[in-house]
Amino acid sequence: MNVRVVLGDDHAMLREGLAALLQREPDIEFLGQAGHGLDLLRLARTVTPDVVIADVAMPVMNGIELVRRVRSELLPCKVLCLSASAQPSQVLMAMEAGAAGYVLKENCYDELARAIRHTFNGQIFLSAELVAPIMNAYREAGGNDAAWVPPPLTWREREITRLFAEGCSTQQVADRLHISAKTVATHRAHVFRKLKIRSVAELTRYAVKKGMASLD
Numbered sequence: 001m002n003v004r005v006v007l008g009d010d011h012a013m014l015r016e017g018l019a020a021l022l023q024r025e026p027d028i029e030f031l032g033q034a035g036h037g038l039d040l041l042r043l044a045r046t047v048t049p050d051v052v053i054a055d056v057a058m059p060v061m062n063g064i065e066l067v068r069r070v071r072s073e074l075l076p077c078k079v080l081c082l083s084a085s086a087q088p089s090q091v092l093m094a095m096e097a098g099a100a101g102y103v104l105k106e107n108c109y110d111e112l113a114r115a116i117r118h119t120f121n122g123q124i125f126l127s128a129e130l131v132a133p134i135m136n137a138y139r140e141a142g143g144n145d146a147a148w149v150p151p152p153l154t155w156r157e158r159e160i161t162r163l164f165a166e167g168c169s170t171q172q173v174a175d176r177l178h179i180s181a182k183t184v185a186t187h188r189a190h191v192f193r194k195l196k197i198r199s200v201a202e203l204t205r206y207a208v209k210k211g212m213a214s215l216d
Contacts, residue, residue, distance in 0.1 A: 012035065
């Protein structure tokens with residue numbers, strides 16, 4: 001039986017390269033691709049794939065929020081997260097949301113193909129480099145449910161935090177997310193209040209620490 005797959009990533013060159021490779025697999029039926037999370041969710045609703053490959057850091061709706069939406073809508077597919085970040089907190093957040101696996105972009109394509117097949121067969125898949133850090137993070141939290149508690153920000157607040165940390169202005173954030181600048185400012189005020197911070201510099205440090213952005 002062929003595995004029906006869709007792919008979402010905001011980097012066109014990477015996305016198209018992976019799409020071309022997936023289409024060569026004899027047991028994978030590639031159904032389509034999207035450049036941001038909301039389009040990927042719409043695609044999943046339309047073509048009902050078996051596996052959705054979702055970049056964690058997609059704009060409009062990130063991959064972790066897509067996992068939550070897929071679960072809440074009871075869509076008959078599993079979500080495999082793809083990311084450049086190996087931050088244990090982010091991996092734990094994805095798995096807590098209901099992801100079926102987490103693959104690092106730094107690894108070879110064969111690992112992604114293997115992860116798709118594991119996911120399709122009902123198995124959880126983690127890149128090998130992630131297993132020890134995740135186990136350590138879980139042990140450090142006492143091996144209890146506290147390790148799996150999501151951060152205090154909503155997915156929209158996290159997306160706005162990431163964009164500000166990447167150097168976007170209020171208007172640029174508004175344009176990227178297709179909302180008004182006033183709405184962006186309101187969300188930013190909520191984030192500042194929740195995190196007890198007063199500046200974008202502090203917000204950037206928080207985002208880097210939590211694996212939502214990098215200093216590159």
